[in-house]
Amino acid sequence: MKISCDKLQKFCVQGRNMMKSNFNLLKEIETDQSKEVPQPPLQKPYDENSEKTELPEFDESIIIDDSLLSCLKKRRSHRKFKSNELSLKELSFLLWATQGVDDIRGDNYATLRPIPSAGARHPFETYLLINNVEGLKKGIYRYLALSHELIRTINEGRIENDIEKITAKQKFIVTAPVLFIWACIPYRGEWRYSMASHKVMLLDAGHICQNLYLAAEAIGCGTCAIAAYEQERIDALVEIDGEDEFVVYMSPVGKVEQLI
Numbered sequence: 105m106k107i108s109c110d111k112l113q114k115f116c117v118q119g120r121n122m123m124k125s126n127f128n129l130l131k132e133i134e135t136d137q138s139k140e141v142p143q144p145p146l147q148k149p150y151d152e153n154s155e156k157t158e159l160p161e162f163d164e165s166i167i168i169d170d171s172l173l174s175c176l177k178k179r180r181s182h183r184k185f186k187s188n189e190l191s192l193k194e195l196s197f198l199l200w201a202t203q204g205v206d207d208i209r210g211d212n213y214a215t216l217r218p219i220p221s222a223g224a225r226h227p228f229e230t231y232l233l234i235n236n237v238e239g240l241k242k243g244i245y246r247y248l249a250l251s252h253e254l255i256r257t258i259n260e261g262r263i264e265n266d267i268e269k270i271t272a273k274q275k276f277i278v279t280a281p282v283l284f285i286w287a288c289i290p291y292r293g294e295w296r297y298s299m300a301s302h303k304v305m306l307l308d309a310g311h312i313c314q315n316l317y318l319a320a321e322a323i324g325c326g327t328c329a330i331a332a333y334e335q336e337r338i339d340a341l342v343e344i345d346g347e348d349e350f351v352v353y354m355s356p357v358g359k360v361e362q363l364i
């Protein structure tokens with residue numbers, strides 16, 4: 105059944121309003137932070153018994169282009185990946201560039217990372233669909249940003265098949281050695297900014313993906329931002345509840361032919 109024009113118009117108005125700033129309303133409300141409700145954790149808790157993979161330190165040896173100007177000029181969305189595996193050092197670098205934690209401020213009040221985030225709330229968790237990465241079995245992993253480690257959350261199963269269906273048959277996504285999947289925990293932003301948090305959390309996602317584009321270029325890889333996907337099915341695939349945590353953005357990464 106087609107959605108009526110009236111209903112469509114309402115959706116568009118809602119969407120436009122969501123893009124506008126409503127920070128002025130914060131003067132008129134009490135946020136959970138101002139009510140001194142305890143802050144949500146900087147990282148989603150996990151089962152301490154999970155098998156962890158420590159990510160290696162990366163160094164200059166993985167960088168094939170250290171010119172920011174050149175990486176900016178080369179940056180394009182890539183939908184064709186070579187069959188090469190990604191090394192664990194390369195994955196470690198990409199995870200650090202997109203969500204790595206360099207420092208913690210206050211009494212676990214905020215993290216400092218290579219990407220900016222409104223109010224330093226950093227509301228995203230990173231999941232990875234690993235297909236071809238040195239030393240890692242296929243499956244879905246979660247990045248533990250605070251300790252720079254991975255845990256495997258789901259074994260292989262029918263993941264590739266599912267991802268293709270979930271992403272409107274964008275076949276190139278499953279050919280990538282790794283798919284970055286960013287899920288938002290909205291309360292991290294709401295705790296501080298309440299109804300003004302949602303717009304800025306989406307802006308945060310853009311910064312994360314842009315860092316992935318540039319970091320990928322630096323190591324001879326490419327990526328392509330993905331927003332065309334089925335919400336409920338991707339949330340189910342990574343086993344998150346779709347309310348207090350839901351996927352917002354994805355990006356597959358692999359080695360690519362160099363354009364310049």
Ligand SMILES: Cc1cc2nc3c(=O)[nH]c(=O)nc-3n(C[C@H](O)[C@H](O)[C@H](O)COP(=O)(O)O)c2cc1C
Pocket residue numbers: 179180181182183274328329330331332333
């Ligand atoms: C928010 C956002 C969502 C996107 N979603 C998709 C997508 O689902 N599938 C896809 O193939 N490309 C997607 N793209 C990539 C755009 O198509 C691409 O950036 C655009 O065509 C410009 O090309 P360029 O990135 O090579 O400059 C997305 C880009 C952005 C910024």
